[in-house]
Amino acid sequence: MPFFEGKGMTGGYGGADIITSCTINVNQGEIVAILGPNGAGKSTAMKAMLGLLNLKSGTITIDGKDISNLSPQDRVKKGISFVPQTRNVFTGLTVRENLEMGAFLRSEDLNNIINEIYDLFPILNEKKSQFVGELSGGQRQQVALGRALMTKPSVLMLDEPTAGVSPIVMDELFDHILKVKATNVAIIMVEQNAKQALSISDRGYVLVTGENKFEGSGKELLNDPEVRRSFLGA
């Protein structure tokens, strides 16, 4: 049984269904990429798993427990952390304050966790007293990742973590994501940079018009001629 799973999810934002019986799952220490053309419902599927969207049917389970009826805040308490695509940092707060806010619900001393985050993202230690609004795009994404990791989540969901950053920074961010994976966190990410995302992912899902179209290991998908032709542009 997978560690975190959204099974047969159907729903939308009120009007027509955006995802229909879509199933996505992830295990601890695994990276899963959700790919697909624009408007395929990739982000929607992820938001449904976080509870930002009311589902008509389908169940979300974590570690065997059904959390389908919990609010996003309560799911965060269950160990799910989410990094939105945009506005994913507090620009008017310092790097350290951003990390502190990430662990708002924890009451113990935060210094140990913050130091762990600094070990993972050394640049944050260097810039800890700077306002996040003054940092570069790649550094901001690291703050966003660091903030999400402050709750010590078992599942990390990333919505296009490399959107709008240069190719060099993208490689660097993927390296960081692999480091996070090594700490036994289950990672789900939605990505536009499909090739690169698949190359670091253990498995991938390709969604088309809200349904599972292809799924398999990163390598299988990369080598699948149909997937290559339709989504990888080669």
Next chain:
Amino acid sequence: MDFLNAIILLLNYIIVPALSYGSQLALGAIFVTLIYGILRFANFATGDMMAFGTMFAVLLTWYFQSLGISLGFLPTALITIPFAIIMMILYMLTIDKFVFSYYRIKKSPPVQLAMVSIGVMFVTQALVRIVIGPFDRRFLDGEKFILKAIEFKEMTGLNEGLTIKTTQLITIVITIVVVSILFWFLNKTKTGKSMRAYSDNEDLALLSGIDPKKVVMITWMIAGVLATIGGVLYGLDKSFKPFVYFNNMLPIFAAAIVGGIGNPFGAFLGGYVIAFAEIFITYAYKKFFMYILPESLEPDSLVQLLSTDYKFAVSFSILVIVLLFRPTGIFKGKVL
């Protein structure tokens, strides 16, 4: 000697009054800016809420005076402030629960909330007039001056006297204390940081587990403290007249916008910018020039740029200029 006299003249008529008036505006402007930053609307009831809090201070001052309680040379109103703050906070939380929270939960646009606050303004205005009436009230007692002009002249032998009113000193000291505590709270405590986070990015704050109800409640409590203290200090320094408090909304909003709306430190400085601008522009400089210029160049007119009747035009002009050329204010606005 003439040069010293000129400086004392400026100190007496411009700098000391502007510092105390600026402090009063600063407290109001921080109130406006906090509500704007966290609850995301321009609160048009600002002036009247300040009058509401001050009203309790005035009523309690009369009550304490009738009981024979006083603070000696300090105004009795100072001991009434904590009670007035409690009443003010209760009123704000009640209004929030029955009026603002409905629109907040519905996620109404900020303009709609601003219109709602105009409704709250009328109701608050009416309540104040029903309870205490529209008249001009003085509730200052105790020693009126710390330094009298005559004493200063005897001490220094200068022609010009420097007067420092007790209320001016009290205003400046209390403002420094209140604002320091507020900035310490916002920057160093977990709750304060969560308020800044909520103001910065509401969605992410919710995802981080910050409780919006608690943030809103604490915002109103701080607002109650600022509104009451600002209002009482203004009333002690000048007098308590509800209509004047309503009018003060213009310089207060100007101060908040000049400083960058949503930025409490900007609002604090903005208060002084507006106060100094108002007083600098409406002061008659004739006597000042008589001291510093040779007799042959002495001005015939009052050398007053604008009559004091037009002091609101000064804040209004500053407001318009800032909005035209630097809409985010001197400091970057919308960041708490």
